[in-house]
Amino acid sequence: MSDALLPSADDAYSSPDAQGFYGPYGGTFVPETVMPALAELSEAYESAMQDAAFRERLSYLLAEYVGRPSPLYKAERLAEAVGLGAVYLTREDLNHTGAHKINNSLGQCMLAQRMGKRRVIAETGAGQHGVATATAAALLGLECAVFMGVEDIRRQSLNVYKMKLLGAEVVPVDEGGGTLADATTAALRHWVERVEDTFYVIGSTVGPHPYPAIVRGFQCVIGEETLVQLEVKNIDHVDAVIACVGGGSNAIGMFYPFLRHLPAGSRPLLIGAEAAGLGVETDKHGAALTKGTPGVMHGFYSYLLQDDAGNPLEAYSISAGLDYPGVGPEHGSLKDSGLVRYEAVTDADALEAFVLLTRTEGIIPAIESSHALALLPRLAAELGPDAVLVLNVSGRGDKDMDIVREAGVE
Numbered sequence: 522m523s524d525a526l527l528p529s530a531d532d533a534y535s536s537p538d539a540q541g542f543y544g545p546y547g548g549t550f551v552p553e554t555v556m557p558a559l560a561e562l563s564e565a566y567e568s569a570m571q572d573a574a575f576r577e578r579l580s581y582l583l584a585e586y587v588g589r590p591s592p593l594y595k596a597e598r599l600a601e602a603v604g605l606g607a608v609y610l611t612r613e614d615l616n617h618t619g620a621h622k623i624n625n626s627l628g629q630c631m632l633a634q635r636m637g638k639r640r641v642i643a644e645t646g647a648g649q650h651g652v653a654t655a656t657a658a659a660l661l662g663l664e665c666a667v668f669m670g671v672e673d674i675r676r677q678s679l680n681v682y683k684m685k686l687l688g689a690e691v692v693p694v695d696e697g698g699g700t701l702a703d704a705t706t707a708a709l710r711h712w713v714e715r716v717e718d719t720f721y722v723i724g725s726t727v728g729p730h731p732y733p734a735i736v737r738g739f740q741c742v743i744g745e746e747t748l749v750q751l752e753v754k755n756i757d758h759v760d761a762v763i764a765c766v767g768g769g770s771n772a773i774g775m776f777y778p779f780l781r782h783l784p785a786g787s788r789p790l791l792i793g794a795e796a797a798g799l800g801v802e803t804d805k806h807g808a809a810l811t812k813g814t815p816g817v818m819h820g821f822y823s824y825l826l827q828d829d830a831g832n833p834l835e836a837y838s839i840s841a842g843l844d845y846p847g848v849g850p851e852h853g854s855l856k857d858s859g860l861v862r863y864e865a866v867t868d869a870d871a872l873e874a875f876v877l878l879t880r881t882e883g884i885i886p887a888i889e890s891s892h893a894l895a896l897l898p899r900l901a902a903e904l905g906p907d908a909v910l911v912l913n914v915s916g917r918g919d920k921d922m923d924i925v926r927e928a929g930v931e
């Protein structure tokens with residue numbers, strides 16, 4: 522894999538400003554004591570990205586360990602079933618550990634190593650980011666602790682076991698609802714106390730600056746590869762590019778290179794699918810962009826599901842990777858500017874799309890990715906039967922078998 526696929530240090534488009542703001546969103550809403558650590562992290566990231574040896578090693582591991590580049594697969598039976606001209610799937614599900622998360626965990630663990638930190642911590646909900654980080658830590662010989670809510674530990678026992686096998690300590694968090702938001706709060710608090718020897722590996726484009734920019738930097742290999750493969754396949758026109766949005770890392774990893782390299786007039790429609798859960802008119806969803814209002818959580822300002830006092834609400838989705846009450850700040854800015862469109866997809870529609878991809882292509886997707894797939898029929902109606910779409914299959918569905926079975930899919 523060519524080193525040119527990694528972001529350069531002087532990216533211009535929508536890079537946050539010096540204070541880490543994307544329009545009004547982002548920033549660093551953290552205790553004063555953490556500011557030096559964030560500044561140190563910014564410097565380390567910038568210097569790593571300008572270091573040919575670091576980039577070469579990351580490229581090498583992405584190719585030989587993660588299994589990149591991910592194929593851009595033409596899903597012909599799927600396209601026919603939904604009535605579209607062509608649907609190309611980016612196969613992040615084929616990565617080692619089964620999703621896009623390893624791209625970021627590996628990059629951040631390499632940064633930790635470069636900064637001389639022997640220990641990494643991470644937060645996890647379903648356990649996917651925890652497993653990816655424990656994997657990268659094992660590879661690089663780093664100590665690893667993963668903060669996880671007690672409710673999630675109960676629901677995701679297989680991933681808990683995997684993390685332990687990989688040598689990580691799983692730290693139970695029993696505050697709040699015992700889910701992802703609580704685990705994130707606990708991990709941030711722990712980082713404040715152990716910042717000298719500990720690196721906090723954040724799992725999505727969230728958290729205080731510079732994290733959203735760093736995670737984007739490590740994930741935009743998805744979109745960079747897609748652009749290269751479209752060119753290799755001589756596909757010179759794409760109508761829309763779709764990805765699901767939890768915190769927003771696989772989506773920004775796909776969208777950012779399109780925004781950066783293509784002029785507005787020649788850009789495909791970029792669409793993010795967030796979780797509508799049982800419906801955005803209920804209080805059981807994770808649609809922060811569709812239904813949220815701007816507020817501060819976990820060190821950054823963005824769209825957020827919150828009560829009147831500004832406390833984050835419990836988000837809900839059938840997919841554990843999408844049930845976060847906030848969303849990355851860059852997505853807030855992209856929504857406001859209209860550069861990206863966001864739509865909400867219910868559990869039921871996601872499950873239907875899950876079955877459709879499984880049956881038409883023999884690819885069992887993650888339920889998160891199924892939210893993006895559920896937009897295909899809508900887009901066929903909007904864009905017509907000749908439209909060409911690219912969709913990011915962010916992960917595979919192995920982790921979701923129990924949930925799908927419990928939902929009655931057979």
Ligand SMILES: *Cc1c(COP(=O)(O)O)cnc(C)c1O
Nearest residue numbers: 725767768769770771842889916
């Ligand atoms: C975690 C996860 C997501 C959601 O995270 P983003 O940061 O929004 O990408 C989506 N798909 C899969 C497979 C995941 O594991």
